[in-house]
Amino acid sequence: MSCTNHQDLFDEYLDGDLGESQSAQLLSHIEACGACQTKLEQLLVLRNALRQMPVEPARAGFAQAALRQARLAHAAEKSPNPQATGSREPFFRHWFVAGFGGAMAAGLALWAVFTLIGPVQPISEPPMFKLAVLETRDVNLAINVPEDMDGVTLTVELPENFEISGYHGKQQLAWQTRLKKGRNVLTLPVVAMKQGQGQLVARVAHNQKSKLLRVNLQANPADKTSLMAIDLKA
């Protein structure tokens, strides 16, 4: 067999997928052939290098947060109250849903609109979003951008009586993402932890320009009738 024929078997040999006699024949050739020896060493170097490619660790507490989100999403799906639906979508959805549009406000890098379970409307004053204590509802933020943007920083700040589902005790979350030209929708599953009002502030920053988006939140007392019904079932 030629060197090329032998080299064609290298991957199978490294995979442990070559029979004993073929392996022995291959090794015997390699011992006598410097070129093939070098080729095999190169493949080994490449495989080792692949295995050593670094993995950036997940954020601290990610596993617990993800498990909690899975549980909440399941509970929300089974909830008898159709309004108390938690999002099945993961929070760190930075593969935004891209839509159509692309209008720009004069002088601004970003033109932002909110959609609150309803039609798209330009921001005039912060919309009010009401939910019951312990209820999870999606707040959808729609961000229109005139072109694809990489390295966009999104920051979400929450009043102390509200949380994002799956991120217990965190009042500020920030992450980097990319936006596609047109309309990008970010879904935030907001949970009311206790009664009160506050403002959710989302900041979209790109290339030293930024835009603030605000939503007023109001958490009302939980519906005692429905709680009673759940108690009775339990």
Next chain:
Amino acid sequence: MVNLWSNSAYNKNRFENLVSPHIDHLYRLSYRFTGSREDSEDLVQDLLVKLYPRLEEIEAIEKLKPWLAQVLYRLFIDRTRQHKRSVLSVVEDSMEPDSQLDGGAGTEELAAGTLTRERLQESFAVLNEDQRALLSLHDIEGYTLAELVDVLDVPLGTLKSRLNRSRAKLREHLSREPFVENQRVNR
């Protein structure tokens, strides 16, 4: 009478006991597939949300690790394809080589032990999602061919040829002239 609260807590513990030991591995695999922390967290979280209602099915799985890898892989491929459709974007695939460069720069680097991590990552990122996933599972994370026949649900012969094509593409990209090395440019 069924106690919903206790039952819910019981299910939570059963699910967490089964899945928690695998989350690190799933995250690592996701990172190999996607190349970013955000996408990996997103993918794993999506996976857990989808798996939670399938508790009884999961309990019946004999070898959970490859099964989870299979579900993760399918989710990754589905999402990548959906994403491509939804954003109407084209992810540039590797350009075909003008010619095969036997003994090219990448080969020299391998021989000289100077292959940089950045260069390898760049070449790995050029692979399409199927190829990246396949090399991640087999060459990096050590899944055997026999396991991958089940995970990827393809015949062994097909698997081998896909693996060979993926490796060839990676090596071919590594064999190209490094973009930043001006001294290699012919004048």
